[in-house]
Amino acid sequence: MDIVVCVSQTPDTTTKIQVGEDGKNIDSTGVKFILNPYDEFAVEEGLKLREAHGGEITLLCVGDDSAKENIRLGLAMGADKAILVKDEAKADSFSVASQLADVLKESNLDIVLLGRQSIDYDSAQMGPTLAELLGRPCVSFVTSLEIDGTSVKAERDIEGGKEVVETSLPCVITAQKGLNEPRYPKLPDIMKAKKKPIEEREGTSPAARVETLSLNKPEQKSGGTVLDGTPEGIKELVRLLREEAKVI
Amino acid sequence: MIQTLDTDFEGYLTDTSNLDGGYADRVYLPETEEEVGEILRKCSQEKTAVTIAGAGTGLAGGSIPFGGVVLSLAKLNRIIEINKEKGLAIVEAGVVLYNLHREVESQGLLYPPDPTEQGGQLGGNFATNASGARTFKYGPTRDWITGAHVFLSSGEMLALSRNGNRANRYSMSVESVNRTIYDIEIPRYQMPPTSKHSAGYYAKPNMDLLDLFIGSEGTLGVVTRLALKLIRKPERLFSGIVFFESNERIFGFVDEIRERSKKNRISDTPDLNARALEFVDAHALEFIKESYPSIPENANGGAIWFEQEREEASEELLISHWAEVIERYTDLSDDSWFGLSEKDQQRMRTFRHAIPSSAYEFIKAHQVQKFGTDMAVPDNCFHDMYRFYRDELDRSGLRNLTWGHIGNSHLHVNMLPENQTQIAQAQRISDRFVTKALQLGGTVSAEHGVGKIKTKYLKQMYGEEGIEQMRKVKRALDPTAILGRGTMFR
Ligand SMILES: Cc1cc2nc3c(=O)[nH]c(=O)nc-3n(C[C@H](O)[C@H](O)[C@H](O)COP(=O)(O)OP(=O)(O)OC[C@H]3O[C@@H](n4cnc5c(N)ncnc54)[C@H](O)[C@@H]3O)c2cc1C
Numbered sequence: 001m002d003i004v005v006c007v008s009q010t011p012d013t014t015t016k017i018q019v020g021e022d023g024k025n026i027d028s029t030g031v032k033f034i035l036n037p038y039d040e041f042a043v044e045e046g047l048k049l050r051e052a053h054g055g056e057i058t059l060l061c062v063g064d065d066s067a068k069e070n071i072r073l074g075l076a077m078g079a080d081k082a083i084l085v086k087d088e089a090k091a092d093s094f095s096v097a098s099q100l101a102d103v104l105k106e107s108n109l110d111i112v113l114l115g116r117q118s119i120d121y122d123s124a125q126m127g128p129t130l131a132e133l134l135g136r137p138c139v140s141f142v143t144s145l146e147i148d149g150t151s152v153k154a155e156r157d158i159e160g161g162k163e164v165v166e167t168s169l170p171c172v173i174t175a176q177k178g179l180n181e182p183r184y185p186k187l188p189d190i191m192k193a194k195k196k197p198i199e200e201r202e203g204t205s206p207a208a209r210v211e212t213l214s215l216n217k218p219e220q221k222s223g224g225t226v227l228d229g230t231p232e233g234i235k236e237l238v239r240l241l242r243e244e245a246k247v248i
Numbered sequence: 249m250i251q252t253l254d255t256d257f258e259g260y261l262t263d264t265s266n267l268d269g270g271y272a273d274r275v276y277l278p279e280t281e282e283e284v285g286e287i288l289r290k291c292s293q294e295k296t297a298v299t300i301a302g303a304g305t306g307l308a309g310g311s312i313p314f315g316g317v318v319l320s321l322a323k324l325n326r327i328i329e330i331n332k333e334k335g336l337a338i339v340e341a342g343v344v345l346y347n348l349h350r351e352v353e354s355q356g357l358l359y360p361p362d363p364t365e366q367g368g369q370l371g372g373n374f375a376t377n378a379s380g381a382r383t384f385k386y387g388p389t390r391d392w393i394t395g396a397h398v399f400l401s402s403g404e405m406l407a408l409s410r411n412g413n414r415a416n417r418y419s420m421s422v423e424s425v426n427r428t429i430y431d432i433e434i435p436r437y438q439m440p441p442t443s444k445h446s447a448g449y450y451a452k453p454n455m456d457l458l459d460l461f462i463g464s465e466g467t468l469g470v471v472t473r474l475a476l477k478l479i480r481k482p483e484r485l486f487s488g489i490v491f492f493e494s495n496e497r498i499f500g501f502v503d504e505i506r507e508r509s510k511k512n513r514i515s516d517t518p519d520l521n522a523r524a525l526e527f528v529d530a531h532a533l534e535f536i537k538e539s540y541p542s543i544p545e546n547a548n549g550g551a552i553w554f555e556q557e558r559e560e561a562s563e564e565l566l567i568s569h570w571a572e573v574i575e576r577y578t579d580l581s582d583d584s585w586f587g588l589s590e591k592d593q594q595r596m597r598t599f600r601h602a603i604p605s606s607a608y609e610f611i612k613a614h615q616v617q618k619f620g621t622d623m624a625v626p627d628n629c630f631h632d633m634y635r636f637y638r639d640e641l642d643r644s645g646l647r648n649l650t651w652g653h654i655g656n657s658h659l660h661v662n663m664l665p666e667n668q669t670q671i672a673q674a675q676r677i678s679d680r681f682v683t684k685a686l687q688l689g690g691t692v693s694a695e696h697g698v699g700k701i702k703t704k705y706l707k708q709m710y711g712e713e714g715i716e717q718m719r720k721v722k723r724a725l726d727p728t729a730i731l732g733r734g735t736m737f738r
Contacts, residue, residue, distance in 0.1 A: 012590065016354045030356060034591060073589050181542075184585035184592055187488075187571050194564055 001055030002109045005046045005079065006100055006130070008061060009033040009070045010120040017217075024212045026120075035070040038115025040077075040182040041175035045145060046113050047078045048180065053147065055110070056080045060103060062096045064088045068198060076185040076193035087203030092210045093125040099203050100126075101133035109170055116141050116174040127174035137167040140174040260301055260311075260318045264365075264608060265701055266617050267309035272299070275318040281397065281405070281472045287319060288470065289403030292728040298401070299732060300466035302372025303344060305365045307620065308699020310376070310465045310735045321371050324472055327351055336394070337476045341371025348476075358481040360386035363695070364601050371471045376697040377446040377463035381524035381555065381600070384655030385513065388444055388695070390462045395475035398461050398468075401726040404428055406457075406469070413457040422457055432460070432724050435717035437710045440691040442624040443656045447693035448706050448736065449718050460721070465697045467732035468725045482557035486567055487524075487593045491580040492549030495638075499631065501552065501577035502527070502654050506627065509655070518562035520569045524555040525655030532603050532649040535610075540599065544583035551584075552654070553600050555593070603651050607662060616664050619674040622702075623685035624658035624694035636684045637661050640677050646670055658694040682708065698736045706736060 011017060012032040020027040046057045059074045059082040061067050071082045085099050104112065112134075117124035124140070131138030143162070144155040150169040155162050157176050185193075225240070227233040241248045261270035278284045291298050297316025304311050311318075321342035328338040330352055337359065339348060346366035352359050361373065362380035372378070374396065379388035386392075395409040404424035413422055418434040435451040449468075450459040461468055492498035505522055512521040529550040533543050543551075558566055574581050587593045611618045625633045637659070641648045647666065652659035661681065663674040682692055682705050692698070692705040707715050715737050722729070 014350060014354060032590070034589060037591070040591075070589075076588055184587055184595075187567075187574065187581055187584070187586055190567060190586055190588060191564075191571060 001049055001053040001111065002107070003046045003049055003055055003057045004060055004104060004107070004109050004112045005039070005042045005057060005074070006060045006112065006114045006126065007039040007043065007071065007074055008036050008063065008096075008115075008118050009067050010036045010118050013037075013119070019215050019217060023214050025215065033066060033070060035073050036115050036118045036120075038117060038119070038175055038177070039074075040115075041177065041179045042113035042115050042173075043074045043077050043079060044180045044182040045173070045175055047183070049111065049147065050078075058083060060100060061085070062087050062090060062099045062203060071198055072193050073185075075196045075198075076190045077183060078185070078189050079196075081196055082198040083201060084198055085201050085203045087205045089205050091205065091208035093121075093123050094129060094209045095206045097126055097129035098133060098206050100130050102204065103201070104130075104134060111147075111169055112136075112172045114172070114174045116176050124174075127172050131172035134172070136171050138172040138174070139165055139167060141176040142173050143176050143178040145173060145179065257318070259304065260320065261313065263304045263306040263309060263311050265307050265309045265312075265699065267312055267699075267701055270312040270314060272313040272316060272318050275301075275320055277320050277323045279323045281324070281399070284319070284324075284399050284470055284472055285403040285405065287317075287403075288399055288401055288730075291317065291730055292401045292403065295728055296730060297733045298730050300371075300375070300470050302342070302369035302375065303367055305368045306372065306376065306699060307622070307696040308376075308465075308693070309701045310697055310699035310732065311372075312700065314734055316730070316733070319470060321369060321470075321472070325369075328473075330355060330357070330478070332357060335478045335480075337478055339370055339474055339476065341369060341374070341471045341474060343370050344368070345370060345373060352478055353481055356481050357478045359392065359476055359478055361389045361392055364604060370474055370476070374462055374471050374474060375464065375466050376695065377450075379444055379446075379653070379656075379695045381526050381553075381597075381653065383444060383653065383695075384525050385509070385521070385523035388446070390450075390459065392477045393458065393462055393474060394477050396458060396461065396471050397473040399470040399472060400424065400430075401469070401728055401730050402428070405472075408458045408461070409475070410458055411456055415453065415455050415457070417453050420455075420457060430724055432457075432721055433717070434460075435710075435714060435721065437714040437717065440624075440689055440709075441626050442658070442689075442691050442694065443627070444624050444653070444658055444694040445691045446695050446697050447691050447702070448698065448710055448714070449721055451717075463697070465699065465732060465735050467722060467735050469731070484558045484560070484563070484588070485555055485590075485593050486558050486563065486570065486586070486588060487553070487555040487596055488570075488574075488584060488586040489551050489553045489596055489599065490574055490578060490584040491544050491547035491551045492578045493546055493580060494549040496549075497577045498527075498549040498552060499634070501573065504573060504577075505552075505554070506655055518559075518566055520556060520566060520573070522554045522556055522655065524553065525653075526553040526600060527551075527650070527652055527654035527659060528553070528600070528603055529650040531647075532607075532651045535649050536599075536602050536606050539602065539606075542583075542585075544580050547580060547583075549578075553596055600651075603649075604660070607649060607664075611664065616666055617671060617674075619663040619665065619678050621659070621661045621678065621681050622693045622696045623682065623690050624653075624656055625685055625688045625690035627657045629688040629690070630654075630657040633657070633685060633688055633690070634659070637681065640680060644673060644677055646674060646677075653694075656694065700734050703734075703737055 018027040057079040139154040299313035301311040301320040324340040325342035363378040647664040665674040
């Protein structure tokens, strides 16, 4: 089975994000980047598919040199090789998706796995856009995946329940939390990861179709008010709900 | 504003020890240092006992009051300064360790002390000389304190800085900011030669006064503000949880890693140099197996969690050194867990923390008691100590689990007796463990402190004479004897 897992890096979840001087991007000085957590589920699912069906796993990333360290983590988990499409700009989701599609159009792949979204911009467009560009079916937010021959059965999270869908290979799947538990890398794989190839290709950096006008931090929450459970406290609560919060 | 809570202060009457029955008249939550001074002045005039409370995560009952008032540092919780250039943080004592770690690490810095419980306050860490996994490389809290504001029971403040006030042999005098002079005679006992120690007052000829307060468990003064040393956060780590089939092999592994790490601390070659080396025994693995199904079946020797700092240039060589040793000592290396990413490393820390916390949850849920040890012995006596633990535990038939800081030859052996007979049995075994550790030159507490539950062991370690010398120190600094009554000695 020819498996492709698209990976990207996102700021570490403990980073204190600052808006850059242009007011449109984040200030990345001192920010540590990690492998997008949803992509880890995608890598793990790739490993499980390879265990069950054989084949090879290629990691595919659009990004700059700094992404290599996180690509190596995917290789240490057990992926076989990687392709890095060099594009510093990553103008928008469509721009990235079309560069992924450029690479994948030529190949004979069976399945493309991605995280359901990256946890920085949260747009969740990459999987569906890529599928559209490749002319392949897409199942997003998948929590369980079964493949038999070329038929695919996937469970996905929907509001208040689960949806079970069927499609066939080749297809695009985006991974939701719960799909699996990403493994720790094994010692021999960690040692091999350094030697596995990362092929570099020049990106085409297509122009953005979406323009970011501004980036703002959420408003600071002000501290809460603690009222006690005495009759006066309760009266005060009712007054505040009526006069300040205006909810009753 | 000084606040008193007249109701709802249950939370201040317990910590994470077994000790119950705590009671108090009132809880003070000062918001400024001046208020701390005022409260103490008033209490010392009225001779009201004052129990100092941090976050109440202590394991020895030190923050549990038996009468009088509680003085909680919870509202003195500002991080005042983090200075990247100087590698320095200034914090109020009520800052919770987790918040400090998060703040300094987001700036690319590291405050090395990392007690497994991150919910304690820096003042609590100071007062118990807390330590953690990284103490193996970086030492306990004591090594990272460069200054402190300490309020004595008179309400006067001492502004202490590292090496700002050294003793002349065994005598020392110190001046408060209002110019009262306190004369202190340093105890003459010898502290044990273990790599960690947190029992009784620190005492050495020519010592620094700051060291007397670190580890004094709220019996000499209230620390309100701390200056801490920070280092640059190491860029990358390599860490692992390695499982073993047998005790012999796991301890062979530990001996080799411990020795090589200690050697490489000085030589600085890119050989393995663990910053954390922690043990979890097979019973403890059994305890959390349900939440961690990927623990291998035959990990009968337990597991070692390690952390190693790495740099890109030398990491390949370094990891190959680790691989060589690991494969030499265990056949479970393929079932072991390794991590290069911060996320995996965090998962391993969470695993390590899950062990003591699931034990605490178990004792809460089943209403049983836990008898836990906190002794460390000199490295060359570790095997003797462990054999003694194992023999006693196996013979006892008590439910038990062991984990701890094996790099520092410091384990927490825990017994969970289920009825009165077993409780008495666990008590006798605990006593024998202490006696053995002392015979081997160990300490009765390596990190949790003496609190109210280990006073008899402290006396066993230093004798009545040693205790009397500590009392003398206390009388000099707290003449009205209001602070931390019942803690350390009676
Ligand atoms: C799951 C778990 C794991 C733990 N792991 C570790 C570990 O790895 N290493 C370790 O060292 N400890 C460990 N502990 C114990 C505990 O977290 C530490 O002892 C911690 O330092 C206590 O801090 P605290 O703020 O909770 O202090 P408290 O429990 O509130 O008080 C502890 C003592 O310090 C005194 N004190 C507190 N604040 C001040 C102050 N400002 N001035 C003067 N005296 C003060 C109190 O009077 C008391 O005697 C663990 C506890 C738990 C529950």
